[in-house]
Every structure is written in structure tokens, then in C-alpha cells.
Amino acid sequence: MHSLTIGTARGPARVDIDTPEAAPVSLLVLGHGAGGGVDAPDLVALRDAAREARVTVARVTQPYRMAGRRAPAPAGHLDEAFTEVVRHLRAEHPGPLLLGGRSSGSRVACRTALALDAAAIVALAFPLHPPGKPEKSRAPELATGLPTLVINGDRDAFGVPEAGGTVEVLVRPGETHDLKRDPPGIAAAVVGWLRGRGWAE
Template identity: 45%
Template sequence: MTAGTAGPAEQLVPTDQGPGRVRVFPAPSPVGTLLLGHGAGGRRDTPDVLALTSLADHGWTVVLVDQPWRVAGRRVATAPPRLDAAWLQILGALSEDRGPGLDPLPRPWVLGGRSAGARVACRTAALDDGTPRPGVAAVICVAFPLHPPGRPDRTRAPELAGPVRAGLPTLVVQGSADPFGRPEEVVAAVTDPRLTVVPVPGTHSATRDLPALTGAVRRLLATLPPDPEDAPR
């Protein structure tokens, strides 16, 4: 099945913090998988994240990951270390046998997310020794929160620099008036040719230019080599 037809396949994934949920939008002829985490707000999905499920029509299976706190119906996100731990447990489960009727997720894997989900992807894309997590080929950030509004001194640039320094191509699609960090701030914070910053209209809310978002992500995905030998762990 494809996005927009029979709908995504849903699966609960156990973690130490309770079950997370994945919704899989399979590509008919997959060349890889894009795994996306959500933000810390109350909405389950935002239009920009949902727009990226259309990439299933372009060869990329898309997986939307719901953190355990959201599955449990809580309104406040858990602390970053717990977000990372749950995310990694979900990735680990998805790299194994997914059960009857569920095909293995195609490789390579690209980690991504919106806002807080982008931070999680950046923090977990590389191992502790600074090398890429096996099987992960790139990172995609939608509305990366570089700093709290009005507090550029509290920068999260080291998080964004993590996958870049590990050699992973990293894309940031950022609202031109985002109070959490405008595109030019992101460019100045991490100066590396492996980081691509694409400005789009808007603030930290979902961009009004969804074709620009999906186009930027498609361009990055098109540069990635096929199927590395190791699966994410």
C-alpha cells in the first residue's frame, strides 16, 4: 500500500517508557527509509511532516514515529535523554524482525524530525565515538530549534553539528522568520559544507511552502548511495 491509498500500517513498539507507535507509509519500489520524529507540541501531526509522506511515491518508505509520552496521551514531552533512549529502542526494534505481514524497512535509513524531533535525530545519528550510526546515511531537520526565542546564548549548535562532524549530509529546512533561529543563524552556527540550509516562508510553525520542503528533502535523498551493508542498531 502507498500513502494516500489504503493508509499507513501502524504498529506499537515496546520501550522502557511504554509503547511508542510507528506509522509506515511504504514505497512501492523502495530505495531507503526516512524515519521522522514529531515536535514537543500538542498536535500529533503537522502539515509539513505529513507532506513528507508523499516521498513514498518517490521510492522512500516513510515512517512517522510517535514517542511513548504522546502515545500515553500526555501533553508534556519527556526530557531529552529519555526521548533519545525511546527513539533508539524503537529504531532497534525496527531493525529486527517486524512480525507477520510487515516487511523489513529498506535501507539506507535517514533520520529526521520536526523541532524537538530534529534534535533527537541529530543527537542519535552518530555513535559516542563520533562515527555515524551503522546504516544511517543522512539527517533531515524541519524547523531546527537552534535556541529558545530571544536567547541566542543558549545555542543548540553542538547538537546540529554532531551528524555533520560524523560525515553525514544534514539538511535543515528553516522558516525565514523562525524565532528559534533564522536560516542565516543556522548557517553561521555550523559552518560545514555537509550542512545544507534551505529557507522557506514562515516562522517555527509549519511552512506555507510545502513543495519547497518536499523538494529540498528529495534533492538530498537523491544524493545518497544505495543500501549500505550494515543495518541501524
């Protein structure tokens, strides 16, 4: 792994990049949850499994977290910083671009995917709505038209999206929003999905 700091209009962001030993098949860029970081168990497990499958994995720490804040920046600021980071990475890492993340990071991936010409989206613990407020659905963010894999726990207080169109949903029994019960199983499911589409080996 190597890390670099990338300046954005919203402040510096950090990127932790893990490259496979063989020539990479694709680039997977992952964002973290609102109050968490890129070392969340599901993101780390996915990094390890994807790297073994010849995918370069870049985990992006948003500027607000770099500044020591836990409360997330506004959505527009998150999208702007993520977009700048991904465009910087694309200059060094050609090939299919896959965007993803957990919770808030998965929402950022969905909102920026079309502008960044991504091939697909991986959404872990997509927060369908605020807890207890199902009327405030974020389902439209998933409607990008791109192949999208959503993995949520059946006990997620933020709800579970419905499959439809290009969106596939895997529901993990017994998992809550943190997806901590079986990170390797989640990672294997993602890599299997990527492999089936030619984005991993």
C-alpha cells in the same frame, strides 16, 4: 499505511509506516515536535513525496504523546525511546537509514544518528535556541559529521542555524517555526536533496 506499537523502556511508542509501491531505496524515520504530532503539515507532505520517490517513511509518536501528555519528556528519555524504535525498524527495513523530524524531533535525530549508524539527517524547523535566548545555542547538536539538511523559515522565533561542514541550510522566506506556508515545496526540496545522494529516486 500501517501502524504498530513498539514497547520501549519509556512506554509504548507508535510508528506509522508508509512503504512505496516499488522496492524501497532507503528508510526515513521521522520524529514530531515537542507539543505536536506526526500529522504536522510538513511531515505529512514529506511522507507523501518521499514515498513517491521510493523511500519507506516511518513516523514515530513518542511515548509521552501516546500517554496523552503535551509537555515533552526529558531529552534522554526521548533519545532512548527513539533509538529502541529505530533498531526495531532496522530489523525489517534494510538499506540506508535516514533520520529526521521537525523541531524537537530533529534534535532527537541529531543526537541519536551516530549511535544508530544513520547515513544522513533531515532537520525541519531545527530549534537553534529557545525564543529570545540566542545564548542558549543548540548548534553543537548539528555537528554530527553526517550529511545534514536543515530547512527553517526566516521568521522562526527559535532562530536559524548556520551552514557549515556537512550541514546545508535552506531558509524559506516568510515561514515561521510551523513551516505551514508551503509544505509541498519543503518536501520537494528534501526529496531533491535525498535524490542527489542516491537515497531516493
